[in-house]
Amino acid sequence: MAGVEHRVRYGFVEGRIVGADSEADRDLDQVLGLNAPHLRQLRRRVIEGLIARLSKKYSDKTWSRAALEREIARWSSRDGHEFRPFCQVAVEFLRKQLPKARS
Numbered sequence: 001m002a003g004v005e006h007r008v009r010y011g012f013v014e015g016r017i018v019g020a021d022s023e024a025d026r027d028l029d030q031v032l033g034l035n036a037p038h039l040r041q042l043r044r045r046v047i048e049g050l051i052a053r054l055s056k057k058y059s060d061k062t063w064s065r066a067a068l069e070r071e072i073a074r075w076s077s078r079d080g081h082e083f084r085p086f087c088q089v090a091v092e093f094l095r096k097q098l099p100k101a102r103s
Contacts, residue, residue, distance in 0.1 A: 008093050012047050015040030046086040047093055065101040068094050 008028065017034050019025030028034045050071070056081045058067050075090040079082075084090070 010089050012089075012093055012096075013044075015043035015047075017043075040102070041088050043086055046089050050090050050093065062102050063097060064101065065098060065103060068097055068101050 007024055009018045009020070011018060012017070019028050032056050033039075054063055054067070054071065058064065072091055072094045075084060075087045075094065
């Protein structure tokens with residue numbers, strides 16, 4: 001999957017994957033079917049679960065940069081021999097939180 005991540009964006013609230021251009025967007029939707037309702041729901045659940053985990057583990061309303069970086073490392077690593085399902089959605093969400101993180 002290396003090299004593909006920069007060509008897609010994630011809509012975290014609605015669970016969509018959006019291509020960097022109209023051709024990529026069409027391929028994601030029509031060819032690959034990656035915005036099927038059940039996949040969008042699964043992506044939303046990953047983000048909701050991640051937020052719940054962070055909120056429980058770090059009770060502050062603003063997560064620290066160190067906490068976010070630990071979670072990025074956790075989601076970026078393999079769980080046994082495989083990556084966690086929808087790991088890139090979680091990693092991208094966490095990276096978007098870094099500018100808002102406290103030191």
